[in-house]
Amino acid sequence: MNQKKWVLMATAQTPTNIAVIKYWGKRDETLILTITAAIGMRPWFYPLMISVSPLIQTTFCTTTTVAVSPLFHQDRMWLNGKEMSLSGIRYQNCLREIRSRANDVEDEKKGIKIEKKDWEKLHVHIASYNNFPTAAGLASSAAGFACLVFALAKLMNVKDDEGKLSTIARQGSGSACRSLFGGFVKWITGNKEDGSDSFSVQLADEKHWDDLVIIIAVVSSRQKETSSTTGMRESVETSMFIEHRAKDVVPQRIIQMEEAITRDFPSVARLTCADSNQFHAVCLDTCPPIFYMNDTSHRIISYVEKWNRSEGTPQVAYTFDAGPNAVLIARNRNIATQLLQRLLFYFPPPLDTDLNSYVLGDASILKDVGIQSVKDVEYLPQPPGISNNNASLKYKGDVNYFICTKPGRGPVLLSDESQALLNAETGLPK
Amino acid sequence: MNQKKWVLMATAQTPTNIAVIKYWGKRDETLILTITAAIGMRPWFYPLMISVSPLIQTTFCTTTTVAVSPLFHQDRMWLNGKEMSLSGIRYQNCLREIRSRANDVEDEKKGIKIEKKDWEKLHVHIASYNNFPTAAGLASSAAGFACLVFALAKLMNVKDDEGKLSTIARQGSGSACRSLFGGFVKWITGNKEDGSDSFSVQLADEKHWDDLVIIIAVVSSRQKETSSTTGMRESVETSMFIEHRAKDVVPQRIIQMEEAITRDFPSVARLTCADSNQFHAVCLDTCPPIFYMNDTSHRIISYVEKWNRSEGTPQVAYTFDAGPNAVLIARNRNIATQLLQRLLFYFPPPLDTDLNSYVLGDASILKDVGIQSVKDVEYLPQPPGISNNNASLKYKGDVNYFICTKPGRGPVLLSDESQALLNAETGLPK
CATH class of the missing domain: 3.30.70.890 (GHMP kinase, C-terminal domain)
Structure with a gap:
C-alpha cells in the first residue's frame, strides 16, 4: 500500500423491495435468521417463524458511495447528508464480514495498490441517499444495507456472488437479503445456526414480467x-x-x-x-x-x-x-x-x-x-x-x-464519478 | 277458550350482553350452533368453530310486550314502533318452539281461559323497543330474541327453565342464548345435531362482582x-x-x-x-x-x-x-x-x-x-x-x-301494565 493521499471509491444503486409473502419473526436477533418449524431449535432461538419472501423490486432506490483512504482516521457514515453512528452491531457485522473477504485491489491510473492484508487497517467513509422519502415506509433500511454491502464488495474486490453477499446484507436488515437481486427474489430460510445457508436467490429477473x-x-x-x-x-x-x-x-x-x-x-x-x-x-x-x-x-x-x-x-x-x-x-x-x-x-x-x-x-x-x-x-x-x-x-x-x-433491476455499480456522494479528494460528503 | 274479545299480554325486559370470549362461526346456519373440533361433523356442517361466551350484562335493555287475542288474524311484530315481517326462519323457529311448549293459562279476573291445545290457533302480536340506539352495535338482536322468547314463555306458561329457553333464543340469534341470565354467562357448545344440548348457564350473577x-x-x-x-x-x-x-x-x-x-x-x-x-x-x-x-x-x-x-x-x-x-x-x-x-x-x-x-x-x-x-x-x-x-x-x-x-340483571317480567308497549284493548302498539 503506497502512502499517497489517495481516496478510492465505489458507488452503487440498489432498489427497494416489497415482500409479497411476508417475513415476520426472527429466530436469531443478531444474525437475523428467520425461523422454520422443521429444524431442531436451540433454546435461545425464538420458537418459530417464517421463511422466505418472493418480492418485486421497485425503481425507487438507494445510492451509496463507499471510500477508503489512508487519510481516514475512523469509519464514518452519512445518511441523506447527516452523519450517523456506525457503532451498532448490524453495521459492525456487515463491515467485519466484508473486510474479511476483501482481496488485492490495484488502480494503476491512480497509482493505488491495496493488498488483502491492508484492508483491516483502512477506514471507510460511507454516504448513502434515498431518492424516496424515508416516511414512505418503503423498506429504506433493506435497500440501504443491500447497497452498502454491494458497494463495499465492489470496492474491496470481494469475489463472492450475490447469494453469498445476501447473507451479509441479511445481518444488517432481514429484508436487505433480497435487495441484492432485481425482479422476483426468494429468501431461503436455511437451517444452520451460523446462518450461512440463509440467503436469497433470484426466481425471475425484472424483464420476465415487465407489464406489471x-x-x-x-x-x-x-x-x-x-x-x-x-x-x-x-x-x-x-x-x-x-x-x-x-x-x-x-x-x-x-x-x-x-x-x-x-x-x-x-x-x-x-x-x-x-x-x-x-x-x-x-x-x-x-x-x-x-x-x-x-x-x-x-x-x-x-x-x-x-x-x-x-x-x-x-x-x-x-x-x-x-x-x-x-x-x-x-x-x-x-x-x-x-x-x-x-x-x-x-x-x-x-x-x-x-x-x-x-x-x-x-x-x-x-x-x-x-x-x-x-x-x-x-x-x-x-x-x-x-x-x-x-x-x-x-x-x-x-x-x-x-x-x-415497475418491477426493478438489481443493484448496479455507477461508473460515472460525478454520481458519487463523496468528494474524490477529501472523501467527505459533497 | 271463551270467545270474549280479550287481549292477554306479558311484558319483559332483557339486558344486552357483551361477549368477553368471542363467538364467531357457526356449524349450523339454521339451528345456529357453534362448532367444536372434537365432534364428528356431518358434511353440511361448517367445518369448525367456537364454543361458549362468558359475558357481562349491561343495564341497557330491550323491552318486549307479547299479546294473544282471538281478535288477531295473523302474527305481527313492531320493532321500535315500525312493523316488520315475522316470516324469517329465525322468528318462525322461535315461535314454533315456544308454542309447542305452551300450557294451560287461566286469568280469572279477566275471565280468560286458554287450554294447551288452543295455542296453535291463537295469533300473537309483538312490540319491541330498545332503550339504546340501534346504531350502538350493542347486540340488539341478542337482547331482542332473548326478550321475545322470555316474554312468550311467560305469556304461554312455558315451564322450561332459562337454560332450555336459551336453546330456543339461540335459534333467533346466537348471542341471544346468553341474554336469558344476568351477570356472567357461559354458552355451552353442545354436541348434538339438533342443538338441544347447546345452551347457556349462569356462572355468577350480577351481584357477585358489582364493583365493575x-x-x-x-x-x-x-x-x-x-x-x-x-x-x-x-x-x-x-x-x-x-x-x-x-x-x-x-x-x-x-x-x-x-x-x-x-x-x-x-x-x-x-x-x-x-x-x-x-x-x-x-x-x-x-x-x-x-x-x-x-x-x-x-x-x-x-x-x-x-x-x-x-x-x-x-x-x-x-x-x-x-x-x-x-x-x-x-x-x-x-x-x-x-x-x-x-x-x-x-x-x-x-x-x-x-x-x-x-x-x-x-x-x-x-x-x-x-x-x-x-x-x-x-x-x-x-x-x-x-x-x-x-x-x-x-x-x-x-x-x-x-x-x-354496570353488569346487569337477567330478564324480568314487568307486572305494571302501563309499561306494556301494546294497547290492552286492541293489542296494537300504543
Whole structure:
C-alpha cells in the first residue's frame, strides 16, 4: 500500500423491495435468521417463524458511495447528508464480514495498490441517499444495507456472488437479503445456526414480467408506528397465530407463489392480498396489538376487493408492510391507468397541490388518465359500481402522494464519478 | 277458550350482553350452533368453530310486550314502533318452539281461559323497543330474541327453565342464548345435531362482582359494516386461523376465564383484550378481509394498553364486537372515573353538545370526574404519561357519545301494565 493521499471509491444503486409473502419473526436477533418449524431449535432461538419472501423490486432506490483512504482516521457514515453512528452491531457485522473477504485491489491510473492484508487497517467513509422519502415506509433500511454491502464488495474486490453477499446484507436488515437481486427474489430460510445457508436467490429477473405496474399510495398518518424489529419480537413472544402461520401457511404459499410467478396474475394477486392481510392479522393478535394499517389503508383494500370481485378475476393486488402505505400491483398498464384514475377520484389532492408532487415516478400513466392539472381531477368520472349515495365519499388529504413504478433491476455499480456522494479528494460528503 | 274479545299480554325486559370470549362461526346456519373440533361433523356442517361466551350484562335493555287475542288474524311484530315481517326462519323457529311448549293459562279476573291445545290457533302480536340506539352495535338482536322468547314463555306458561329457553333464543340469534341470565354467562357448545344440548348457564350473577363499571364509547364511523352473519360465514370459509382458534385457543381461554371470574381482574382483562384482538385478527384473515375496528377504536386500545402498562397491572379491559364501538370494563368506580376523564380529554364533545346527550347512563360518574358542562371538558388535566408533543392530539367528533353502565340483571317480567308497549284493548302498539 503506497502512502499517497489517495481516496478510492465505489458507488452503487440498489432498489427497494416489497415482500409479497411476508417475513415476520426472527429466530436469531443478531444474525437475523428467520425461523422454520422443521429444524431442531436451540433454546435461545425464538420458537418459530417464517421463511422466505418472493418480492418485486421497485425503481425507487438507494445510492451509496463507499471510500477508503489512508487519510481516514475512523469509519464514518452519512445518511441523506447527516452523519450517523456506525457503532451498532448490524453495521459492525456487515463491515467485519466484508473486510474479511476483501482481496488485492490495484488502480494503476491512480497509482493505488491495496493488498488483502491492508484492508483491516483502512477506514471507510460511507454516504448513502434515498431518492424516496424515508416516511414512505418503503423498506429504506433493506435497500440501504443491500447497497452498502454491494458497494463495499465492489470496492474491496470481494469475489463472492450475490447469494453469498445476501447473507451479509441479511445481518444488517432481514429484508436487505433480497435487495441484492432485481425482479422476483426468494429468501431461503436455511437451517444452520451460523446462518450461512440463509440467503436469497433470484426466481425471475425484472424483464420476465415487465407489464406489471406498481402504484404506491403514501398514506397520511397521525399514529406513531411500532418499529418492525420491536413488533416482530412481540409477535413471536405473544401471538397464538404466528406458529401456525410459520408451520402450516407460509411454506405452502411460498410454493404456490413460485408457481404463480410464471405470469399467473390472478394467483399472484390472491396470494399477495391474503398474505398481507394475514401478516396484519398476526400483528393484531400480538399483545399489545400492533396496528400498521389505518382507515385509509382499509378503504383502499375495500375499493380493490370490490373492483376485483366485479371483474370476476383480480386486476390489482395490494400489500402493506409495517405501515399504512398501500403497494398496489396492477396486472398491466391499462389496469394501472384505471387504478390511478380511481385512486385520484377517491383521494383527490388539495387544490393548492402541484400535480407533479402528488403523482411521482412514471408520470406517463397520469397522461393516460387524461389529467394535466389538479383541477382536472375534480372532473374524473365516478368509478363504475359505486352507488350515487357514496359518490360524495371523497377523502381529500388522506393520501400524501402516489408513486408510479415497475418491477426493478438489481443493484448496479455507477461508473460515472460525478454520481458519487463523496468528494474524490477529501472523501467527505459533497 | 271463551270467545270474549280479550287481549292477554306479558311484558319483559332483557339486558344486552357483551361477549368477553368471542363467538364467531357457526356449524349450523339454521339451528345456529357453534362448532367444536372434537365432534364428528356431518358434511353440511361448517367445518369448525367456537364454543361458549362468558359475558357481562349491561343495564341497557330491550323491552318486549307479547299479546294473544282471538281478535288477531295473523302474527305481527313492531320493532321500535315500525312493523316488520315475522316470516324469517329465525322468528318462525322461535315461535314454533315456544308454542309447542305452551300450557294451560287461566286469568280469572279477566275471565280468560286458554287450554294447551288452543295455542296453535291463537295469533300473537309483538312490540319491541330498545332503550339504546340501534346504531350502538350493542347486540340488539341478542337482547331482542332473548326478550321475545322470555316474554312468550311467560305469556304461554312455558315451564322450561332459562337454560332450555336459551336453546330456543339461540335459534333467533346466537348471542341471544346468553341474554336469558344476568351477570356472567357461559354458552355451552353442545354436541348434538339438533342443538338441544347447546345452551347457556349462569356462572355468577350480577351481584357477585358489582364493583365493575362498564363504559361504552359509541364511535363515529363512515364505513358500512359487514353484517356479523355474513362475516362469520366468510371467516369460516376462508380464514386459515379460525380452525386453530376454535381448536387450540378458545377452549383453554374459556377455562381460564371461568377461573378469572372469581374476581381476578387482571386475568379477566388480559383474556378479554387478547380475545377481542384475536377475533378481529380472524376477521382480517378472512377473504375479503373484514374491518370492524377503525382508527378511533385503535386509539382507544392504545390509550388503555399504555395506561395498563404504566400501572404494572391491568386497570381497564377493552372488547369490540362486530363494529367500531369500544366496551371498556373498569376494575372499580375509582378507575372508571379516571377512565371517563381520560376519554373525555382525548374525545371532547363538540362545543354545542349537551353533556347529558354525550355521557348517557349512570351520570354520577361524570359528577365524580368534576364535569358539569361541556366547557369544563376543555380544562381536564392531561392524562399522566403523555408527552407534551402529543397533548394536542385530541379527536373531537370521533366518538358520538359514551354510555356508563354496570353488569346487569337477567330478564324480568314487568307486572305494571302501563309499561306494556301494546294497547290492552286492541293489542296494537300504543
